[in-house]
Amino acid sequence: MDPESLLARWLARQLPVEAGNWLLAQRDRLRAGVAERDFNLAVSWVPRRLGRADLLLDAADLAAAEAARPGWDPRGWSLDQAGRVLLLLAGGGGGADFARRLRGLLATADLAETIAFLRGLPLYPDPDLHRMRAREGVRSAMTPFFEAVAHANPYPAEQFDEPAWNQMVLKALFIGSPLAPIQGLDRRANATLARMLCDYAHERWSAGRPVSPELWRCVGPFADEAARRDLAQALRHGDAAEQAAARAALDAAPLRAAS
Structure with missing residues (x-):
């Protein structure tokens, strides 16, 4: 039907x-x-x-x-x-x-x-x-x-x-709209979006404002060294929900290349 x-x-x-x-x-x-x-x-x-x-x-x-x-x-x-x-x-x-x-x-x-x-x-x-x-x-x-x-x-x-998708996800965080109801959020995650979200987290930290735990969901799979440092900061200074999200993002992060 x-x-x-x-x-x-x-x-x-x-x-x-x-x-x-x-x-x-x-x-x-x-x-x-x-x-x-x-x-x-x-x-x-x-x-x-x-x-x-x-x-x-x-x-x-x-x-x-x-x-x-x-x-x-x-x-x-x-x-x-x-x-x-x-x-x-x-x-x-x-x-x-x-x-x-x-x-x-x-x-x-x-x-x-x-x-x-x-x-x-x-x-x-x-x-x-x-x-x-x-x-x-x-x-x-x-x-x-x-x-x-x-x-x-x-x-x-x-x-x-990709640019339109990334702007939509970023705007959701900016206006306080949850990310969970967005269909395809994990499938459409990408490295450019991860960088944008980390930059947004820095803006929030600089202004003394909290960061939504949901932000880290799209960062983990594309976390480079800079993003890992941001996740470490979330683990040190975030509330319990953000710490849990940061741990989950680190679990999803690519394996570091062997030195």
Whole structure:
């Protein structure tokens, strides 16, 4: 079952009959093709028709999501978010037409709409056409927009080049957003990112500020002698959590060449 069909099934199961019928009618109407104004109007009506309650999913639903689209994690979605993404998938078309429609929706979207459309990134056709929208999301000053792209979302690990990926990870630390929900964090770790993170740790130390224990996770596998010295400092002066993270990073560090 594809993501659109799964969303429709989950929503039909949870919504009152009237709301569910409205949504399916809109899906069929948009799929047949409507004017841009009518499309945008239908999407804007979703929260009033469906409400904003949590989308209720069980383990079988999450397994179905993973089977339909590897990495898709709809935990934490709301009814209106699922409904908006469903209508966009149904009526957005494909290729450049879909990219244009997504760009237009995001240009006028409110906070809730923006989060919904960014969370839907891994489900959209022609994913390479939406990289700019994803990068705009992680560059945003709004933490919810950043996390809609960065957290529980396979899109960045699949589509961002190394500089964009590294900047996203560094920004997460800068704004206090956790790294653990970032998919592909270990797989996309790299030597340049490790150096950037060590430089950031030095900035924090110089300012007398704590360093997130999560920072060292991406340093360990690429730790050179300078990074090892930084890890040693974390072991000496960090709190218990940072010391544990530094030890784990040292365990993951490359073996030193024999002298």
